[in-house]
Ligand SMILES: [Fe+2]
């Protein structure tokens with residue numbers, strides 16, 4: 001199978017927006033596949049590791065060159081050196097972002113909820129890439145943060161607002177989608193999960209809401225921690241579906257390191 005053929009199959013069932021970031025970022029899409037790597041980011045470390053493994057293709061969720069549409073106005077030293085590394089590797093890099101999110105069931109949210117071990121119903125909200133998950137069993141923000149640590153490997157999930165109050169209506173704003181503040185303000189929502197937020201605005205709102213006795217909390221998972229499990233689930237599905245090439249997930253790790 002060629003990279004371009006795999007891309008076509010991956011996009012079946014997706015509602016691709018008119019202007020999409022899901023394009024081939026490097027390499028020749030006509031390349032035949034024997035090894036396909038999957039990761040959240042094509043970090044320098046990931047490019048080196050997948051090259052060593054012998055990958056023909058790398059599927060990532062996020063931009064390679066620090067801009068959503070990869071519009072590069074200034075070829076900085078970092079961009080030039082990274083581009084040289086990628087070009088030298090010959091690996092086909094494909095960004096699989098919009099077509100993960102924009103489908104009947106958001107495939108990133110599906111992966112996060114799957115590995116968190118939560119059962120319930122995922123509905124769409126009016127905001128792009130965010131959903132409303134109604135959990136079968138009530139959970140607290142603290143319960144969820146503990147699961148995130150244990151099952152998603154997030155070193156430090158951060159809770160703003162109510163820690164112990166249980167709720168079932170959870171907004172899934174994985175990554176950094178629009179509508180986080182609006183969903184937090186909604187009377188219907190108990191807990192908002194997201195990747196990263198503006199602290200002075202959104203996290204402080206959650207803190208005050210809880211201090212005023214409202215059952216409201218926000219969990220900031222870190223961008224990678226909030227989305228990578230969608231890519232993990234994709235890898236498992238590809239392994240089952242394709243036998244003509246090997247598929248392997250590569251962990252890029254969280255962007256921050258800690259002193260503990
Ligand atoms: Fe995303």
Ligand SMILES: [Fe+2]
Pocket residue numbers: 062174175176223227
């Ligand atoms: Fe993202």
